[in-house]
Amino acid sequence: MDLTALTLNCTLKRSPEQSNTEALARVVDNALAEHDVATEMIRVVDHDVKPGVTSDEGDGDEWPAIRERILAADILVIATPTWLGKPSSIAQRVQERMDALLSEQDDVGRPVAYNRVAGVVVTGNEDGAHHVIAEVAQSLIDIGFTVPGQAWTYWNAGPGPGPTYLEADHGREWSATTGRAAAANLVAVAGALKAMPIPPPPT
Amino acid sequence: MDLTALTLNCTLKRSPEQSNTEALARVVDNALAEHDVATEMIRVVDHDVKPGVTSDEGDGDEWPAIRERILAADILVIATPTWLGKPSSIAQRVQERMDALLSEQDDVGRPVAYNRVAGVVVTGNEDGAHHVIAEVAQSLIDIGFTVPGQAWTYWNAGPGPGPTYLEADHGREWSATTGRAAAANLVAVAGALKAMPIPPPPT
C-alpha cells in the first residue's frame, strides 16, 4: 500500500540552525521510510505562516502551500519543542490554521481529515512531554485525524532545565525505540483506514 | 462484524442517583447499539475500586472485574463529569488502574490495548470539556488505545456555573448529533482494526 507522511517541525529555530526536534523527528521519519512510506519534512518557522484561522490569510501567507502538503499525506507528524511545559507557538499556530479544516469536507461529505492518522514527537530541555502530546493530540482528534495508540515519542532530561537531546546521552535509546514503535503504529492504522475507510455520514 | 463496547461512567454519584453523565453517555451507547454493537455500561463509583496502579490491589478490590470487561470490549468509552475543569477523581482512578495494562501483552506480544478504540463523553455545569477530552485521550493513547477522529461529545453551559445537562435545553441537540457521529467513527475504526490489526512488533 502506498502511504505518504508529512512531518511539521515546529521548532522556534530557523534553518540552518540545528534543531533538536528535527533530530528526534528524523528517527520517526526514517522508520516510516523503512515501512516504504514516502516522507517529507517541513520546518514551519522558515515560512511566513500568518496568524488567523482561515485557510488563506492573504498578504504573503505561506500556509496554503503547507496545507496542501497536509492534505496530500496519509500520516501527519507534529514535532515540537517544549517551552514552559507547552507546545511551541509555532505548533499552536499550525493547530490554529488547521482549525479551518473542521469545516471542509471531501467529495463524499466527510471532514477532510477523516481517514488520516497523526502522531506527535516532542523534545525539551525540561519536563512537559506528556502534556504536549495531550494538547496536540486533542487538536488533531478535534479536527478529525485518528491518533493510533502509542503514536508518539519524546525526549527530555528531568528535573529542572538541562541539556538538549543532541547534547545528552541519557534516554536517547528509549526515545528512538519508542519512536520506531510509533512509526509502525502510524503505518498500520493508516493502512487499515485506507483499506476500510470511515464511511460518509448517512444522508 | 461483531463488535462490543463498554462505557465506564465516572460520575461521582452512586446509583440510583440521577447522573447527567450517564444521560449523555446513553446517547452514544444507543447509537453504538444501532450499529449492532453489543453495549454495556458500568457506573464505576458503585464499585470499590482501590487506589493503586496494579491490576489487583487485593482486599475487596473490585477493579479486576471491571478490567475483565475492558479487555472483552473492542470499544471503550470513558464518560466523566467536569470538576474544576478536569475529569472526575473516578475517571482519574480508572486511568491509574489501566496504567497496569501498559506492561501486559497479548499472545503475539502486542500491548493488550492495541487494536481497541476509545472515545470520551463529557458533561459539566461549567466549562472544561476540551481539556477533559485531552486528558483522557492522552492516557488512552499512552496505554495503546487508538482514538478515532471526533470520537467524543460533550455538553456544558457557559460561562460560569449553570444548569446541568438534564435541566437545560441549550445545546443538547448539538451534543446528541456530535455523539452519534462519535459512535459512527468508533465503530468504523474498530472494524478496520479488527479486519486489519496492528501487527506484532518484529522479533
Next chain:
Amino acid sequence: MDLTALTLNCTLKRSPEQSNTEALARVVDNALAEHDVATEMIRVVDHDVKPGVTSDEGDGDEWPAIRERILAADILVIATPTWLGKPSSIAQRVQERMDALLSEQDDVGRPVAYNRVAGVVVTGNEDGAHHVIAEVAQSLIDIGFTVPGQAWTYWNAGPGPGPTYLEADHGREWSATTGRAAAANLVAVAGALKAMPIPPPPT
C-alpha cells in the same frame, strides 16, 4: 499606593479589526482604573514579535519594547482567545519570550518577576477557558509572578461552536462581575507585595 497595569491582548486579529478579547479585557482594565491603577493595553499581533526565547531576537524584533512595558508594570494581565481549547499562538509566543525573564534578576538578586502579580482574561466561541487559565497561570508562576485567587474572568458559549462575546448576551454579566472581582484581587495582592515584598534569597 501607585500601581501600574499592563494588559497584553493576544488576539489573532490585527487592529483595527474588532477583538472580542479586547472587549472583555476592557472590563478588567476599567475596573483596575477605578482602583486608581495606571493602565495600558498592547495588542501584541500588531507588533513583530519574533520566535525565540531570548529577550532580543534582533532583526526588527519588537519584543524588547513590550518586555520593557512588562517590567514597568506591577500587574500583568494576559488576555487571549481560545482556539481548539487552547491559548492563542500569540499568547504562547508571549510566554516563550517571557521565558528569558527566568534568568534575569533585580538588583538584590530576585528573579525580576517576583513581587509582580498577574491575571488572565479568556474569550472563546467554544469551551476551553479553565484550561487556558491553567496554561497561562502556570507559565506566569514558573516565571515568578504571583497569581492572586480568582484573578481571572472568561466568557464563552457552550456547547459547540457559537456566537462571539460581542454578539451574545448569554453570561456577559457573570463575566463582567467576575472580571471586576479579579481586578480587585490583583490590586490588593499587588499592593500587599509592594508594601511587604518577597525578600532576596539568603546569601
Next chain:
Amino acid sequence: MDLTALTLNCTLKRSPEQSNTEALARVVDNALAEHDVATEMIRVVDHDVKPGVTSDEGDGDEWPAIRERILAADILVIATPTWLGKPSSIAQRVQERMDALLSEQDDVGRPVAYNRVAGVVVTGNEDGAHHVIAEVAQSLIDIGFTVPGQAWTYWNAGPGPGPTYLEADHGREWSATTGRAAAANLVAVAGALKAMPIPPPPT
C-alpha cells in the same frame, strides 16, 4: 508573624508504605519549619474521603476533619505523584471536595480561601510535573487561594519510565533547592496577605 502550613500528601500508597511524594514534600515542610511556620502533613489515602462535591458526604466521610485543617492553615501544599502525566486520583478527590469552599464565605463576606496561599510538590517516575502543577494551581486559584511565584518543586527522571525519587540521585539537589525557594516564597506572600489582606467586596 505566626503562620501555619498544611501539606496534603496525595500518594496512592497507604501508610506505612514508603511515599516518594512524602519524601520530597518533607524538604518543603522542613524549610517552612525553618521559617518558624507550624507545619502539619496528612496522607489523604489513609482516610476515607468519599466522592462528592459537598463539605460533608456523610456515612463515615473523613473529609470534614481534613477540611477543618485546611481552614486552620495559612499555607496549603498539595503534594502528588504523577500518573499518566496527571495528578493522582487522590489529588483530584481533594480538589473536588475543596470545590465546596467556593460557596463559603468568611464573616466579612470573602470566599474562605482568600488570603491563604498554596504551593505544589510533584514527584513521578515519568514526565508530567509542569502539567500537574498547572492542573492543581488552577483549581487552587479558582477556589480563591493565591499562588506565589515559583511556589512549587518537582522531581522526575526522563524520558520514559524510570527510578523513583528515593531510588535516584539525578536532580535531587535541584528539587531540594527549588523546594526551599518555594517555601520562602509561600512564607513571604502568606505574611504579606496576613498583614494586608484582600479586603471584603464592596457592599
